[in-house]
Amino acid sequence: MSTVQGRLRIAVQKSGRLAERSLDLVRDAGLRVVKGNNDLLYRVENYPIDLLRVRDDDIPTFVADGVCDLGIVGENVLEEGRNGGPMAEVVMPLGFGRCTLKIAAPPALDYAGPASLQGLRVATSYPRVLRRWLEAEGVQADIVTMRGAVEVAPRLKLAQAICDLVSTGATLEANGLAARDTVLDSQAVLIRAPTAPEPALAELLDSIVERMAGVVASQGAKYVMLNAPRSALDEIAAILPGAGAPTVMPLSGRDDAVAVHAVCQEAVFWETLERLKAAGASAILVLPIEKMM
Ligand code: ATP
């Protein structure tokens, strides 16, 4: 049960790489966020909800303990927090905050797979994730835990390799390191407490989760409208990227042609439009989708 009577709590990163997108998601779900007089807590003025703004490392514990009902955090942080105790439940991936936990080493290290790390020292800020990966690979290596600046460990002779988060690889390169293996692909996820909130808030919690799912699903999705000869319907439906069964409607005064409407879950590129046109489609419109449920 939530610790604050009568209000739901959502844990978000206070500042950092996930902070802005987390707040966007909350706002896109229809919550009007107002800054309180204290930096730790933002209030939602149109629902009994507070945002707890904390360091991302604290979010999995807050949600697992039910101090917060929902949280937004990177899978990397969630996995590192896995310690055999109660866990927050992952509701869904959110499509932002993508990064990869990678093994990297100076080019001089001969790397032919995880076994090449046998007996070496590997520096990381993710000792538990790395330990599990090494165990799964059947490799014994020493783990040097560092809070930050992991990429300097090989130069300081603290370790022969590192296991660190990479998005572009520029930091690795600047430190004379090359990525060698992938330990974990990560993105931000929505997590929820394993315990239900007080009954009066359960419905609100479910509806917030459903709205967030709608926001995530509508990101990148497009609404496509076009006219098509009846004879080309199958071909055209097959070209529409990531669409379910399209809606087909008659065109007034035309027996040979129909209007086709479809929600495409994938990007609709110019090439797709050209293929649709070549298949006989005309008056093709591609529209952004704001909400989906
Ligand atoms: P905090 O002060 O909240 O502890 P932090 O310094 O641990 O912040 P950030 O650097 O803001 O964390 O990163 C937050 C999360 O963003 C990471 O845990 C990861 O899930 C994600 N992320 C995305 N790209 C990267 C990247 N290139 N490097 C590090 N994290 C990334």
Ligand code: ZN
């Ligand atoms: Zn952190």
